[in-house]
Amino acid sequence: MLQRAHSALRRALQHVRCSGSSIPNRALGCLVANGTPRACFLGTMSTPWTTHGCNQPFRSMSSSAVQHDVPLRRAPERRTVKNLDPGCLNISDIIDLHGPIQPTVAFGATTTRLAYLASNTPFPPGSRGFLYYHSRPGQRGSAGEIRFRVVDTGSSSDLAADLFASGRDLLDHTGYRLWRIHMLQLYTVRRYDAIRRLLQSQGLIDAAQDREVNKLLSAVNLAKVGRSTILDTVSDTFVIQLPAHTLRLAFLQDEGCVPSNRVAHLLFWSERHGPSDTLQDAPWREYKGYAVVRFELKKAPKNNRFHLVKEGEVVVVLRILKLLDPLGPDGVLFRLPEGGAFVQTRAHRCWSMHLDRAREVGIITPSSLKILEDLYLRESAPLQAPSPSSALQKPALYHSPPGSQESARSPS
Numbered sequence: 001m002l003q004r005a006h007s008a009l010r011r012a013l014q015h016v017r018c019s020g021s022s023i024p025n026r027a028l029g030c031l032v033a034n035g036t037p038r039a040c041f042l043g044t045m046s047t048p049w050t051t052h053g054c055n056q057p058f059r060s061m062s063s064s065a066v067q068h069d070v071p072l073r074r075a076p077e078r079r080t081v082k083n084l085d086p087g088c089l090n091i092s093d094i095i096d097l098h099g100p101i102q103p104t105v106a107f108g109a110t111t112t113r114l115a116y117l118a119s120n121t122p123f124p125p126g127s128r129g130f131l132y133y134h135s136r137p138g139q140r141g142s143a144g145e146i147r148f149r150v151v152d153t154g155s156s157s158d159l160a161a162d163l164f165a166s167g168r169d170l171l172d173h174t175g176y177r178l179w180r181i182h183m184l185q186l187y188t189v190r191r192y193d194a195i196r197r198l199l200q201s202q203g204l205i206d207a208a209q210d211r212e213v214n215k216l217l218s219a220v221n222l223a224k225v226g227r228s229t230i231l232d233t234v235s236d237t238f239v240i241q242l243p244a245h246t247l248r249l250a251f252l253q254d255e256g257c258v259p260s261n262r263v264a265h266l267l268f269w270s271e272r273h274g275p276s277d278t279l280q281d282a283p284w285r286e287y288k289g290y291a292v293v294r295f296e297l298k299k300a301p302k303n304n305r306f307h308l309v310k311e312g313e314v315v316v317v318l319r320i321l322k323l324l325d326p327l328g329p330d331g332v333l334f335r336l337p338e339g340g341a342f343v344q345t346r347a348h349r350c351w352s353m354h355l356d357r358a359r360e361v362g363i364i365t366p367s368s369l370k371i372l373e374d375l376y377l378r379e380s381a382p383l384q385a386p387s388p389s390s391a392l393q394k395p396a397l398y399h400s401p402p403g404s405q406e407s408a409r410s411p412s
Contacts (some may be wrong), residue, residue: 079105084146084195085202086132089160093130094151097123105131108201110194117173128153129167130160133204134180136232141209142216143232143252146181146195176239176290176324182230184250184257187213220259228260234368235375237294237321242287242343243268251362258362267343267351269320271334284348287334289325293318293343295363297372298352305342307349314377315352316363318343 079095097103101122102113116123129151135144148170151163170179186196199205228248229238240247244267251258269291274282298317300309309315321340326333342350358364364372 079103081105081107081131081198083202084131084133084199085204086130086134086149086164089130089132089164091158091160091163093160094128094163095131097127097148098125099123107194107198110197112191112194116179121173123170126150126153127170129170130164132164133199139232140252140254141205141212142183142257144183144205146186148179174239174241174290183213184217184230184252187217216257220257233371234295234363235371237292239290239324240267240293241290249363251368253362253365254367255365258365261361263361263363264318264351264353266345267318269341269344270348271341273332285328285330285332285334287323287328289323291320291324292322293320295319295372297376298342299377300352305350306352307346309352309354313354315354316358316372317350317352 077096077099079097081093081095083089083093095105097105097114097116099122101120102115103123104111104113114123115121116127127148127150130149132147132149133144134147149164149167150170151167155163155166157163157166171177172179181192181195186192186199196205200210228250229240230250230252231238232252234251234253238249245265246262247264247267248260249263250260268286270284270286272280272282273285296317296319297314300306300311300313300315302311306315319340319342320336323334323336326335328334342352345351353361353363355364355369
C-alpha cells in the first residue's frame with residue numbers, strides 16, 4: 001500500500017515539473033485515499049501539511065483547482081423600494097420577502113430589516129409584491145400603516161396597477177389578521193426611520209400629520225406598542241384567540257394615545273350542545289380558535305349573566321361577531337346565536353367592565369364614550385357598528401364551512 005502511495009506521488013511530482021500544471025485530480029484522489037507520508041511535502045503547498053485519510057483537503061495554487069474546489073457564493077438579492085404610494089406604483093417596486101428570516105430592504109439610501117412575526121420566523125412562500133401605505137378616509141393622522149400587497153406572479157398583465165388591484169394583502173401568522181407596520185411603530189422603532197422618511201418625501205406624511213404624531217408620542221411611553229393590538233377607533237372590530245389568558249390593547253383616542261395595557265384576562269366562550277328540549281342540561285363545549293370581536297356598551301339585563309352588575313347599569317362588553325375556526329375537535333360546528341354572543345369569563349358569565357374601570361385602562365374617554373353611546377345606547381343606534389376592512393380578512397382559499405351560519409337559539 002505504501003509503495004503505491006509513493007508511486008502515485010512520484011508520478012504527480014513528475015507531471016508538475018514537466019508541464020507546470022496542477023496535480024491531476026486522479027493523482028490527488030489516490031493520495032487522499034491512501035494517505036501521504038508525514039515527511040513528504042508538495043511544492044504547490046504553502047506550508048507542510050499532513051493528511052490522514054480524507055480529513056484534510058489539498059489546496060492547489062492553480063486557478064482551475066480553485067474554481068472546482070471552492071463553491072461560488074451567490075450575491076444577496078437586492079430589494080429596493082422607492083415608492084410607497086399605491087397610486088403611483090411601478091413594476092420595479094415589486095420585491096420578494098420570502099427567503100431570509102429578516103430580509104433587508106433599501107428605502108432610498110438606507111437599508112432596514114423587516115420581520116414577519118419574530119426574529120426567527122421568515123415571511124411565507126409567495127410573499128412577492130408591493131409594500132405600500134394605507135390610510136382610511138377621515139382617520140386621524142396617527143392611524144396610517146404599511147401593508148404588503150401580494151401579487152399573482154403568473155398574471156399576464158405587466159401593469160403595476162392591475163397587479164395591485166388583483167392582489168391581496170399579506171396576513172400575519174394567524175391567517176386572519178393583516179401583517180402591518182402601524183404609524184406609531186414607524187415613529188417609535190428606530191429601524192423604521194427610513195420608511196418614515198420615504199413617506200415624508202412622497203408627501204404621504206405631511207408636516208401637520210408629523211406634528212400631530214410627535215405631539216401624541218411626547219406624552220406617553222410606547223416602548224411596547226408593537227406587542228399589542230392597536231385600535232385606531234374604539235368601535236373597530238379586531239381578532240383575538242380564545243381562550244385568552246391576557247388581552248393587551250393600545251388605543252388611539254381624540255384625547256391622545258393610550259399605550260399597551262392589560263384590559264382583560266381569562267376570556268373564553270362556550271356553548272351548550274344537545275337537543276333543544278334538553279339544551280339547558282347539556283354539557284358545555286369550550287371554543288378554541290380565533291374570533292372577530294368588538295367593544296360595545298350594554299345595559300345589564302335582569303338576570304345573573306353579568307357578575308356583580310346591577311340591573312340597568314351600563315357596562316363595557318366584548319361581543320363575538322364571527323368564529324373563524326368553527327369546527328370543533330369532535331367534528332361538530334360551534335354556532336353563534338343570531339347577532340353574536342358575549343365573551344365569557346368565570347362560571348360562563350359574560351365578561352363586562354364598569355365604566356370607571358374602563359376609564360382607568362383607557363377604553364373609555366369622553367370621545368370614545370360618545371362613539372359607543374351613539375352606536376349602542378341611542379334609540380336610533382344601528383344594529384351593527386361600522387367595521388373597517390382591516391379588521392377581518394379571510395385568508396386565501398378560506399371558505400366558510402357548510403352549516404356555519406349563525407342560528408337564533410339564544411339571544412345575547
